Amino acid sequence: MTNEPSVGVVGGLPWRPERLRAERRVNPLGVGTAHPWLDWRLPAEAEDATPAGYRVRVATSVTGLAEPDAWDSGWVASTAWACRYGGRPAASRERLCWQVQVRVATGGVSGWSASACWETGFLERQDWRASWIRPGASAQRPRSDRRVYLARRRFSLAQPPSRARLYVTALGCYEAHLNGQVVGDGLLRPGWTDYTRRVQYQVIDVTKAVRAGDNLLGAMVAPGWFAGRISLHAVSENHGFPESPAPELLCQLDVELPGVRMVVVTDERWQWRESAIATSDLYDGECWDLRLLDADWDLPAGQETGWLPVERSRGAARELVAERMPPVRAVEVRPASVTWRADGSALVDSGANDAGFMRLDVDAARGQQVEVSYAEIVDPAGNLYRENLRGAACTDRFVCAGGVGEELAPRFSFRGFRYAEVRGLSSPASLRRAESVTLSTDLERTGWFECSEDLLNRIYAAICCSQRANYLEVPTDCPQRDERLGWMADALLFAPMAAYSYDVAPFFAKWFDDVLDARTAEGGFADIAPRPSARDTAGAPAWADAGVLLPWLIYQRYGEVEPLERMFPSMVDWLHLVHARNPDGIWRNARGNDYGDWVPAGPDTPHDLFATCWLYRSTTVAGRIGGLLGATAEHGWLTERAQTVRRAFAAHYIDSGTGQIADPSRRGSSAAARRFAPIAAVETQTGYVLALMFGLVTGQAAERAGARLVNMVRKAGPALQTGFAGSALLLHALERAGAVDTAYDLLLRRELPSLGFMIEHGATSIWERWDGIASDGWPARPTMNSFNHCAMGSMGAWLVEGVCGLRPSDDTPAFAAFGFAPAITARLDHASYRLHAPRGTLRVGWHWDGPDTVVGEVEVPVGSECRIAAIIADDRFEEAGTRLVDAGASGGGRTVGPGIHRVRWVRIQ
């Protein structure tokens, strides 16, 4: 659609808006709201434009756009690049076309964009005429049964459809089939939510797959996140539906024939049968008997025998919601290398630690058994190291049908792995092909960092690798062991970095519903979303805070207000709970599992102090959100509470004379924290980092506190002693304290503890623990030792903000205004970062031009401005003159407008 010529081009500007999206998707099907959020981008040619207004028109057909029958926004004076559709409510299944035109500050008007469209899903419950189905009663199975079943129904059509849509979901995971083909785009659908509350559905355009005559609609249905082992851990004990252990299917095929609409729905006319997958589990893997594969099961002419009646399940009051983010896909497939061992097994190496699986093509005899087990690392002898997978078997077993090049791969399971061991093949020649398939929620890549130091490039690559592996349906802690949960601090601390590499706005837009669903019975934020139902524990400091601080981050980076509006009432409820239990402003009570600064490299940070820093941060930010949303009463209360916390913190923990930030009580190490940091120190790096970065200490006291932090870091090595939370902001805090060189010491360090140490020890992804592999080369205790955890990768945000100098403004969302102030070091020759920001491409970078001169370059996107500040370094530099490559700069000052700008800084001797 977007390639069509625009309708009614007017105005004098030679460009038009592009990349039109509805609900953050291009031409989406199955939009779940009658008033979707629409956004667009200005093209590169519009580089010196400042948007001053837009006009959107919406019609029921492309040809109707000139005289829109659904909505004409009229000219709206605004610099925005997005708005909510404001016409009559769209009906269910309605397709609407739209286009946009922009006016710029100089008065010119762009052409109308090419048209785009969106189609709504089922907006009312009664649109669903299908019933949930599952294998018939005779087939009630024990809960340990993890079979994948097939379900299907035949139907006939007198003529081919003009339009056909499949609305489909499952309690579990499904793969939809129509007339012998898999339909739909995405794996492990319908994705992961708290199935007791809401289930996503997908809408698939099957117009071409449905035909005149006999048709067959079917699905494979697997336990997935609903009924597999992860659900026992993560979602619920049997979901409160003890009579319904088997996964269930719900689908409705809507077919439009000339003059008639026909639906085919799941009901008792469907049949089921076992598939070739005898067991399927996300943690444990799959067992296949390929002899049972029936290539014709999804064809209208397929065999009748062996099919059994399904039954309708009683259904439940779960909300059915339209999918709102891209699906999981195979985002990379690459060849793996194979080493044959003396015992006849093969070690397959994918080259990097990802989430996904191996796909093998083998020659085997009928009945031959092949076992494929996975691991993240191997020991020096080349044996898989699997203890850290804990209770997750991560093994697939196949009984081969026999033949040439039979494909062996799981269908509804994934694991975090680099290596696989294959047993049961007869000879090296029988493994024709081995490739690794990487799975991830298929988010758009939007950011790229590069510099002259290979170690930093490798650290950045490892951070992106961990992001891909852990941004799979929900932001997980790790992809490999029997956990893989949406731990909220992990998500919160890493998100600032994550948003520098991928467009995470749709991912979090969906996850915020999981966060809301996961709230405790009291109404507080939890630790994990989706949440294990049996677990009703108050969220710990830094974990629960994600409910406030993550929507704020998404607003800052993408300018999206909707998540703030959706989450604000819960933010206020949660903060009321915490403040009511902690009236004096020190967060001592209601801290749930109270993890503290998790897995630190040094002593634990006193938990009262740690918690109070987070309480201040969340209360302050929630207050700002209240102000932004016009919630005056809440804004007032939150601002006042923030002051109470600030005063209490100062009274308890700050010695303003010396700048010491300390808690002599060393109180509060929870049992969980004690496992990894047995002793809390009076003062810690993390205590300083949080107090400084959250603004709890300011002025001269902050200067002194900063100096103490720098001292502590230098005395320790220089080395970090921080855990999840402290590490995220340590480099920023050192920079703020004027110790750029010390920040680089930590960043470029290769000894324990550091990101460089991980890379030096073969890491291709970020580890959970600094000492995941200790200096002696052996893995640390296996109980908690993931080699693919995003959390410590949060330090990467300083690669972008510090090393390259991109300074997002706290007050101006979506980089409408940002700073350029790189932290320069002679240890790098150059560094650069590029971002597809909401308003267009943004680029920052610098290089040495001779021993004393640094050249900085910044590309400012359309409608944005950048303040070029002094560079940050231990030495002093002065600006030797800004050469503005582009004329769009607002001359005179150092605030520049859209375009590419170059600046020269010279060292003062």
Ligand code: BGC
């Ligand atoms: C997870 C962490 C998580 C933590 C809670 C661990 O098992 O892997 O990343 O945040 O538990 O402290």
